[in-house]
Amino acid sequence: MAFGPHLLLAALEGLVTSAVLALTALGLSLVFGVMRVVNVAHGEFFMLGAVLAWAISTAISGHPALGFLAALVLAPLIVGAIALVAERLVLRRLNYNPEATIVATIGMLYIIQQLALTFYGPGARPVEPPFSYRILLPWFGYSGYKLSIIAASAFLLLATWFVLTRTKIGLIMRATQYDSETAQAFGIPVDRVYAGVFALGAMLAAVAAVLIVPISQAHYLMGQDPLLLSFIVVIIGGLGSLRGTLVAAVLIGLSDGIISVFFSPTLAKIIATLLVAMVLVFRPQGLFGTASR
Amino acid sequence: MTDKNGFFDLSKTGLSRRTALKGLAAGAGLAVAPGFVRYSQAQSSASLKIGFQSHRTGIGAAYGRWYEKTTAAAIKAINDAGGINGRPVEVIIEDDGTDPGRGAEVVGKFATQHKTDIVFGTLFSHVVIGSAPAAGEAKMPYFVVSEGHHVASTKLNRYVFQPGITDVKSQIQAMAPWIAANAGKKVTQIFPDFAFGYDHRDYLPPALKAQGAEVIAQIAIPPTESSFTKYFPQIPAETEVIYHVMVGPAVLTFVKELGEFYGSNRPQLFGFIDSLEATDINSPGLEFLDGSHFWEGSPRYAQPDDSAAQQAYRAAVGIDDNGAAVGDPKDVSTAAHMFGCWETLYVVKKAMEDAGYKGPEDRAKLVEATEALTEFAEGPEHPQGPKTFNGKIHQCFGIQNISKVEGGKLKVVHKTKIEDGLYEPEGDYTTQAL
Numbered sequence: 001m002a003f004g005p006h007l008l009l010a011a012l013e014g015l016v017t018s019a020v021l022a023l024t025a026l027g028l029s030l031v032f033g034v035m036r037v038v039n040v041a042h043g044e045f046f047m048l049g050a051v052l053a054w055a056i057s058t059a060i061s062g063h064p065a066l067g068f069l070a071a072l073v074l075a076p077l078i079v080g081a082i083a084l085v086a087e088r089l090v091l092r093r094l095n096y097n098p099e100a101t102i103v104a105t106i107g108m109l110y111i112i113q114q115l116a117l118t119f120y121g122p123g124a125r126p127v128e129p130p131f132s133y134r135i136l137l138p139w140f141g142y143s144g145y146k147l148s149i150i151a152a153s154a155f156l157l158l159a160t161w162f163v164l165t166r167t168k169i170g171l172i173m174r175a176t177q178y179d180s181e182t183a184q185a186f187g188i189p190v191d192r193v194y195a196g197v198f199a200l201g202a203m204l205a206a207v208a209a210v211l212i213v214p215i216s217q218a219h220y221l222m223g224q225d226p227l228l229l230s231f232i233v234v235i236i237g238g239l240g241s242l243r244g245t246l247v248a249a250v251l252i253g254l255s256d257g258i259i260s261v262f263f264s265p266t267l268a269k270i271i272a273t274l275l276v277a278m279v280l281v282f283r284p285q286g287l288f289g290t291a292s293r
Numbered sequence: 294m295t296d297k298n299g300f301f302d303l304s305k306t307g308l309s310r311r312t313a314l315k316g317l318a319a320g321a322g323l324a325v326a327p328g329f330v331r332y333s334q335a336q337s338s339a340s341l342k343i344g345f346q347s348h349r350t351g352i353g354a355a356y357g358r359w360y361e362k363t364t365a366a367a368i369k370a371i372n373d374a375g376g377i378n379g380r381p382v383e384v385i386i387e388d389d390g391t392d393p394g395r396g397a398e399v400v401g402k403f404a405t406q407h408k409t410d411i412v413f414g415t416l417f418s419h420v421v422i423g424s425a426p427a428a429g430e431a432k433m434p435y436f437v438v439s440e441g442h443h444v445a446s447t448k449l450n451r452y453v454f455q456p457g458i459t460d461v462k463s464q465i466q467a468m469a470p471w472i473a474a475n476a477g478k479k480v481t482q483i484f485p486d487f488a489f490g491y492d493h494r495d496y497l498p499p500a501l502k503a504q505g506a507e508v509i510a511q512i513a514i515p516p517t518e519s520s521f522t523k524y525f526p527q528i529p530a531e532t533e534v535i536y537h538v539m540v541g542p543a544v545l546t547f548v549k550e551l552g553e554f555y556g557s558n559r560p561q562l563f564g565f566i567d568s569l570e571a572t573d574i575n576s577p578g579l580e581f582l583d584g585s586h587f588w589e590g591s592p593r594y595a596q597p598d599d600s601a602a603q604q605a606y607r608a609a610v611g612i613d614d615n616g617a618a619v620g621d622p623k624d625v626s627t628a629a630h631m632f633g634c635w636e637t638l639y640v641v642k643k644a645m646e647d648a649g650y651k652g653p654e655d656r657a658k659l660v661e662a663t664e665a666l667t668e669f670a671e672g673p674e675h676p677q678g679p680k681t682f683n684g685k686i687h688q689c690f691g692i693q694n695i696s697k698v699e700g701g702k703l704k705v706v707h708k709t710k711i712e713d714g715l716y717e718p719e720g721d722y723t724t725q726a727l
Contacts, residue, residue: 006526013523064577122354124542128577134553140525143553215550216519219542221351225519260523265515 005139006261014257015250016146019153020208022249024226025233026160026242027204033240034177034197037091037101041108042205043227044116048079049206050218051116054125065130068214075210076203083202087195096194109223116220129214149211156207157246164242173197177240232272236279238289247288340383341376341645343368343638344403344412346424351391352516352541353417355571356627360414360438361386363631366609367638377642378650385409393423400424404431410653411436411641414634417540418443418488425449432727434659436641438633440464440590442492445688447720451727454663454687457637458590458630459680461492463714466500467693468588471707473504476561476586477533480506483524485540486513493538493565508536516541521550528560538565545572552581562586566593566629566696566703573617573625575701582698586706589694591632591677592616593625594702606635606676615702632677639674640666640682640689657727663687664723681711685721690714 028042052075057067086108094100133144164170175183176193184190205226216222233252237244252272259268279286345364348357364384372381385407389396396415403409404427411434415421418441425443428435429450436454437444442462444455472480482497484490490513498508512527518541528535539547548568551559562585574582593616595607610631611619618624640663648655648662664684671679680691690711696703 009522009526013520017520117350122350123358123571124355124545126545126576132578134556136556141553141556142522143550216546217543221542222519257523261526265518265523 002139005137007258008137009140009142010258010261011254012142012146012257013261014254015150016253017256018250018253019150020212021226021229021233021253022157022246023153023208023211024205025230025237025245025249026157027201027208028230029234029237029240029242029245030173030204031198031201032234033242034173035091035096035194036098037096037198038098038105039198039201040102040105040227041086041112042105042201042230043223043225044109044112045079045083045202045223046205046209046226047116047218047220047223048082048112049075049209050127050213050222051120051220052078052206053210053213054127054218055120057127064128068127068130068210071127072207072210076206079206080199080203084195084199087198091198092191092194113220113223120218120220122220124217124219126217127213143215145214149215152211153208156204160204161242169196229272232276234286235276236287238286241286241288244286244288248286338380340381341378341650342407342409343382343384343641344400344407344409345384345386345414346389346396346399346403346412346420347386347414348391348416348420349386349388351389353391353420354542356416356630357388357391359571359627359631360416360634362626363610363634364414364638366611367635370609371638371642377645389415389420389424391417391420393419396420396424397427400427400431400433400435404433408653409433410650410656411659413437413637413641415439416630418492421453422449422488425453428452432656434656434663436637438630438637439489440630440633441489442496443488445683445686445719447686447718447722451660451687451722451725454640456640456663456666456669456682456687456689457635458633458689459691459693459714460688461489462496462716463688463690464588464693465493465496466716467709467714468695469497469500469506470504470713471695471709472534472536472563473501473506476563478506479529479531479533480508480536480563481510481512481528481532481534481560482508483512483514483528483535483537483539485516485538487516489540490516490538493536497536514539514547519543519546521547522554525551525554532560534561534563535559536563537568539568540570544568544570545576548572548582549576549578552578555581557581564588566590570627570629571625573623574698574703583700585698587696587698587703589629589696589703589705590691591628591630592694592696592703592705593628594696594704596705600671600676602671602673602676605673606632610635636669636675636677636680640669643674660727679711681715683718685723686718687722 024046031037031039053071056071056074060067060070090104091101094104129145135142135144172188172193175188176190180190233248234245237248256268347361348354368382368384376382387399387402389399400412403412413436415437416439418439421437421439422443429452435452438457440458440461442460443449444453445460484493494511501508510529512524514524564587566587566589595614612626613619616626616628644659644663648658650659666682669675669680678692680689682689693709694705695707697706
């Protein structure tokens with residue numbers, strides 16, 4: 001394949017990765033930024049989103065788009081509710097202590113994963129895409145659905161940005177993130193903000209998973225890769241920084257796409273991990289993060 | 294900073310858990326060791342125990358499930374007919390997570406805790422390779438249904454057998470003439486990046502060269518990969534045939550993305566059915582496969598010329614004419630491989646009867662009796678077809694099917710002969726001490 005089309009394919013693949021990664025990592029970043037909780041179970045919320053998408057879309061007959069749309073709405077809501085319960089039952093009781101919550105979320109990771117294995121099974125199950133239009137380029141064909149993932153993700157990211165910066169809820173969240181004690185003194189129900197943020201973080205992961213599941217199938221172990229990549233993105237971008245997370249997601253996604261296509265996917269992973277090491281050594285707060293107070 | 298701690302904590306927790314498990318295992322081993330002398334309770338009525346190392350979870354889960362179904366059906370048939378040496382057979386299943394390290398632990402567990410007579414049933418080649426040393430050390434006969442060439446390469450040990458399914462080297466050698474004559478001369482290979490894939494990588498090029506065709510590119514893909522489009526630009530434009538064999542939970546995605554990439558304007562496709570095992574070939578997005586060819590160990594779809602034995606086998610295992618579970622057309626089987634479980638168990642039965650096998654003290658006799666076998670006739674015990682067995686390399690050789698996708702079904706268009714797949718043995722297990 002000639003260089004031009006080769007690069008185009010690489011960029012497309014990279015953008016799809018970036019789109020999903022940005023949503024997932026944003027959830028992780030929000031939870032850390034506001035709550036100072038490193039949610040190791042984040043990947044499992046992603047997996048739950050995909051598994052629920054399968055369950056919902058198979059339960060609804062008729063055109064595949066119907067089932068998919070229902071999954072797109074319901075799956076994140078259910079995952080959000082599960083996250084809310086987990087937050088109330090576990091994280092809150094640990095007073096959001098950073099060390100304790102890491103251990104607790106590791107426990108949640110295993111519990112969710114094993115429950116999925118028990119009730120959903122070890123198989124990989126497909127979800128039909130809402131439409132299966134194949135874009136025919138002169139050099140190769142490309143899935144129209146994949147392109148729509150990029151658009152959907154961009155829309156959701158914009159919506160999140162709008163909520164965070166232009167609404168009262170966003171203001172409360174940012175105030176809590178900036179200084180939770182002062183926020184509490186000003187009458188902000190920090191406790192409820194935490195619960196909401198944790199649920200929102202999980203919902204972002206779940207919605208990313210619903211978007212990706214028609215092209216990658218639901219499987220109980222699928223949460224591992226997104227977790228690792230989200231950590232990479234969040235560390236490079238700066239924990240708690242929305243802008244940093246976005247920039248890093250696009251950077252990692254595109255470089256992953258381009259390096260994988262031109263060289264090898266293993267090399268892409270090596271470079272991303274190396275980048276994390278470099279950032280941790282030379283700029284521990286991340287590219288866009290502010291030094292912790 | 295906290296996140297750094299997070300990573301460290303994660304790895305620490307993982308390590309300490311593993312260490313704890315190892316400690317437990319060691320403790321259990323110690324507790325068991327003094328009582329190693331077996332009670333002579335294994336009398337004529339006690340059941341024979343077969344330890345089934347199953348891929349219940351991990352990337353091999355779809356195979357594991359169907360291997361279990363086939364094994365259960367075969368054991369039922371054997372027990373209904375009076376068992377082995379007049380004793381009933383019992384299967385004990387342990388999950389290996391399709392993981393080589395866990396596989397070796399499972400073999401150890403069968404040897405010391407369950408005290409099974411043999412271990413059986415492993416498919417994924419890296420698990421076989423990882424578990425074989427443990428089986429050799431425990432002097433535990435280990436009957437695998439793996440398809441890989443590792444057993445026949447004689448690089449494992451005398452306790453490992455593969456009497457129920459032909460190895461990849463032989464399959465490739467038998468099919469190469471058909472590929473070169475009917476599909477094309479310039480071949481690009483796509484294979485999983487681990488032991489099983491390397492058999493394809495290493496044995497296809499010489500086999501095709503002998504037929505005047507050549508492999509022009511080789512693309513290795515990790516078996517845990519979930520997205521494949523990024524690999525396809527590596528397929529050279531002059532490719533006439535794409536030879537694909539993929540495994541793992543994402544095989545459907547692999548084939549779908551191949552279809553998106555090429556559409557109907559594709560090179561010829563020759564695949565190992567592994568790329569679609571346990572997956573409906575009529576899934577949306579797979580229409581482009583129409584007219585392409587697949588290797589099948591045993592045909593997924595019932596064929597018009599199926600023998601009575603094949604029909605009886607399909608009924609016993611519970612698969613319909615489309616190779617899906619009876620009553621659930623969406624639950625597609627791993628028909629091309631799982632017949633090997635059925636046939637291997639009948640080989641074990643024959644060898645145990647020849648050896649007059651009574652209990653674990655006769656394991657060496659069982660090994661020798663298995664090595665003495667030479668052929669298996671087609672019939673209810675070997676429904677896939679006749680086979681020869683080479684006791685020196687512990688490997689059987691059977692016929693292979695090449696099937697064409699036609700009208701949403703796989704139709705067998707060519708059957709190889711046993712002789713097509715025979716090669717010079719690379720060693721001799723029988724010279725190893727028992």
